[in-house]
Amino acid sequence: MRQIEQDELESLATGASILGSGGGGAPYIFQINLQNLYADGVRVKLMDPSDLADDDLVAVVTMMGSPLVGQERLADAEIGAKALRAMEDFLGRRFSAVMTMEVGGGNAFQPLLVGAVTGLPVVDADAMGRAFPEAQMNSFAIADLPMSPLSIADIRDNEIVVTRAASWKWLERLSRKVCAELGSVAATCKAPRTGAEVKAYAIPNTTSQAIALGQEVRRARAAHEDPVAAALVAAKGKLLFRGKVADVQRQATEGFLRGTTRVEGIGDDRGAVFDVAFQNEFAVGWRDGKIVVTTPDLICLLDTESGEAIGTESLRYGQRVSVVALPASPVLRTPKGIAHVGPRAFGHDTDYITVFEEQGQ
Amino acid sequence: MRQIEQDELESLATGASILGSGGGGAPYIFQINLQNLYADGVRVKLMDPSDLADDDLVAVVTMMGSPLVGQERLADAEIGAKALRAMEDFLGRRFSAVMTMEVGGGNAFQPLLVGAVTGLPVVDADAMGRAFPEAQMNSFAIADLPMSPLSIADIRDNEIVVTRAASWKWLERLSRKVCAELGSVAATCKAPRTGAEVKAYAIPNTTSQAIALGQEVRRARAAHEDPVAAALVAAKGKLLFRGKVADVQRQATEGFLRGTTRVEGIGDDRGAVFDVAFQNEFAVGWRDGKIVVTTPDLICLLDTESGEAIGTESLRYGQRVSVVALPASPVLRTPKGIAHVGPRAFGHDTDYITVFEEQGQ
Numbered sequence: 001m002r003q004i005e006q007d008e009l010e011s012l013a014t015g016a017s018i019l020g021s022g023g024g025g026a027p028y029i030f031q032i033n034l035q036n037l038y039a040d041g042v043r044v045k046l047m048d049p050s051d052l053a054d055d056d057l058v059a060v061v062t063m064m065g066s067p068l069v070g071q072e073r074l075a076d077a078e079i080g081a082k083a084l085r086a087m088e089d090f091l092g093r094r095f096s097a098v099m100t101m102e103v104g105g106g107n108a109f110q111p112l113l114v115g116a117v118t119g120l121p122v123v124d125a126d127a128m129g130r131a132f133p134e135a136q137m138n139s140f141a142i143a144d145l146p147m148s149p150l151s152i153a154d155i156r157d158n159e160i161v162v163t164r165a166a167s168w169k170w171l172e173r174l175s176r177k178v179c180a181e182l183g184s185v186a187a188t189c190k191a192p193r194t195g196a197e198v199k200a201y202a203i204p205n206t207t208s209q210a211i212a213l214g215q216e217v218r219r220a221r222a223a224h225e226d227p228v229a230a231a232l233v234a235a236k237g238k239l240l241f242r243g244k245v246a247d248v249q250r251q252a253t254e255g256f257l258r259g260t261t262r263v264e265g266i267g268d269d270r271g272a273v274f275d276v277a278f279q280n281e282f283a284v285g286w287r288d289g290k291i292v293v294t295t296p297d298l299i300c301l302l303d304t305e306s307g308e309a310i311g312t313e314s315l316r317y318g319q320r321v322s323v324v325a326l327p328a329s330p331v332l333r334t335p336k337g338i339a340h341v342g343p344r345a346f347g348h349d350t351d352y353i354t355v356f357e358e359q360g361q
Numbered sequence: 362m363r364q365i366e367q368d369e370l371e372s373l374a375t376g377a378s379i380l381g382s383g384g385g386g387a388p389y390i391f392q393i394n395l396q397n398l399y400a401d402g403v404r405v406k407l408m409d410p411s412d413l414a415d416d417d418l419v420a421v422v423t424m425m426g427s428p429l430v431g432q433e434r435l436a437d438a439e440i441g442a443k444a445l446r447a448m449e450d451f452l453g454r455r456f457s458a459v460m461t462m463e464v465g466g467g468n469a470f471q472p473l474l475v476g477a478v479t480g481l482p483v484v485d486a487d488a489m490g491r492a493f494p495e496a497q498m499n500s501f502a503i504a505d506l507p508m509s510p511l512s513i514a515d516i517r518d519n520e521i522v523v524t525r526a527a528s529w530k531w532l533e534r535l536s537r538k539v540c541a542e543l544g545s546v547a548a549t550c551k552a553p554r555t556g557a558e559v560k561a562y563a564i565p566n567t568t569s570q571a572i573a574l575g576q577e578v579r580r581a582r583a584a585h586e587d588p589v590a591a592a593l594v595a596a597k598g599k600l601l602f603r604g605k606v607a608d609v610q611r612q613a614t615e616g617f618l619r620g621t622t623r624v625e626g627i628g629d630d631r632g633a634v635f636d637v638a639f640q641n642e643f644a645v646g647w648r649d650g651k652i653v654v655t656t657p658d659l660i661c662l663l664d665t666e667s668g669e670a671i672g673t674e675s676l677r678y679g680q681r682v683s684v685v686a687l688p689a690s691p692v693l694r695t696p697k698g699i700a701h702v703g704p705r706a707f708g709h710d711t712d713y714i715t716v717f718e719e720q721g722q
Binding site for chain 2: 159
């Protein structure tokens with residue numbers, strides 16, 4: 001167990017944005033909220049999952065909703081705590097720690113905010129190692145753990161518990177409809193996990209990895225080195241393409257931000273084009289019309305100068321970007337993992353294509 | 362406590378349809394389901410609310426959704442029991458009896474179905490004495506009793522508990538969205554009531570009254586007497602108009618069936634027209650363009666020959682109808698009651714106009 005220091009918050013924001021793979025929402029407002037709490041002297045504790053007792057109960061907390069709405073409506077730490085308390089009331093048990101479902105994007109911060117107002121330690125782990133758009137796209141679902149109960153709370157005084165769901169898809173449908181009715185931003189506390197479950201099925205140390213990745217990008221930038229190259233070393237990734245955003249097709253439909261973007265090559269990639277399709281997160285990449293990479297590989301568009309991630313909601317014409325791929329957690333690359341988070345789960349009729357084959361699993 | 366006999370089921374269907382005031386959904390499928398259970402030897406017990414102990418816990422059960430969908434998708438007694446069990450699991454307490462929220466229409470039968478499969482007695486009471494379209498339109502809401510928790514269950518394996526709601530309107534919005542997502546038919550178990558609350562704030566003996574009303578209509582019909590006149594005597598109502606349905610404007614919008622119908626007079630009313638506006642239930646009546654009656658008076662259109670109620674979803678050109686009014690429960694006619702269920706609550710800019718003024722409260 002260690003304390004997360006103030007300076008690490010900005011590194012976490014940078015690292016979590018990159019791991020968001022274009023989605024997960026911008027961490028900026030979460031980070032500002034947490035910095036305000038830090039300014040008041042609050043500190044959050046980070047614990048290694050191996051320090052959990054088997055029968056500890058861990059709250060898995062997220063903010064849910066549209067990334068675009070999330071930029072306009074403030075996320076309040078108290079809302080997350082309300083969802084957690086609603087779950088405790090339902091279970092008749094208290095949580096001993098809190099963790100995130102997805103380390104990619106703003107939700108890397110949600111357990112820190114909840115930890116800051118409840119005093120609970122944050123488990124250094126998540127269930128994606130990145131961001132994904134749907135409820136069944138995580139390592140707990142891949143392991144067939146129970147998906148319910150799930151609590152939802154808003155800034156008013158509404159609290160809903162989905163006590164049973166017929167499937168992950170039903171859980172997704174029901175919670176998304178409730179979230180939309182609440183104004184497209186709501187806090188959730190997902191199915192509680194025992195310490196034993198977290199140790200067996202979560203993806204460990206992803207919060208630390210996000211902080212380290214952000215630290216390295218910031219260090220390189222301050223030293224006038226190439227921050228994209230630094231990110232690739234820190235996350236063991238590969239550069240796929242360098243260019244300029246030439247086109248963005250984007251639609252907010254059924255609670256998702258769907259679309260494609262085209263990058264026209266510059267430098268070594270002059271004359272080539274790289275297309276990327278997304279559903280909140282980037283899912284498939286084509287170089288000159290041929291698929292070269294798919295989810296669950298993390299496809300990320302980084303600002304070539306700063307190394308900061310560009311979210312699918314922030315893409316615009318003329319941005320100088322580096323398209324990179326980072327390796328997905330091994331559990332996502334198993335056949336069962338591919339069924340949950342591979343390209344077909346995003347509606348693309350192709351097998352999983354990775355740029356990390358030679359690294360094996 | 363007495364047993365509800367097989368022959369009373371058809372009388373309850375007839376009486377509850379009339380008290381539905383055009384809404385509440387047709388009881389037919391509920392009745393058939395219950396008759397099947399009766400054919401297997403099951404019997405349901407009806408208890409007077411005065412026999413409840415103050416700390417008894419009463420489950421308030423309904424089927425929720427669109428009346429039109431309700432006619433096409435079977436209501437299963439087990440679904441209602443699932444909603445009740447979900448509430449018991451949430452509360453960590455068992456119910457000792459079950460009751461309906463609205464005696465008008467199909468939901469008069471819902472506690473009987475749940476009672477049949479759980480063995481729980483049915484309290485002879487409801488919270489409307491009729492049918493109403495929205496969650497806050499009932500005597501418990503008028504008495505400012507807590508509105509949550511509310512459980513929702515479907516034919517699959519989905520269960521949702523709204524553990525807190527910011528207002529009755531929010532409870533309505535959230536439960537209706539969930540219901541729509543579940544296919545527009547779902548069973549609910551509304552906020553549990555203590556025996557003391559039921560005795561103080563429910564409308565007593567409405568199930569018995571519905572049975573007696575139906576029995577009288579059926580008796581008159583069998584005796585070749587005027588069944589409409591018999592209904593008026595049994596329910597202390599008034600005949601407002603006799604005629605033929607000349608027009609129906611009807612729209613299914615936002616989960617409600619809204620519209621108007623025009624009746625052209627025959628007999629004593631020849632040359633006059635009577636218009637009625639509805640939102641699931643009939644809400645306002647105009648004779649030759651002048652408002653003569655509004656909710657919460659029960660405005661009912663009865664088939665002139667059979668005395669059976671005609672639901673707003675079943676209105677069609679050429680039907681011979683008698684427009685009648687039945688007196689509303691006193692609690693609905695208080696200023697607070699009118700605020701919840703008067704014409705303005707249905708979007709009509711008029712004060713409450715009753716045809717029962719001289720009867721007082």
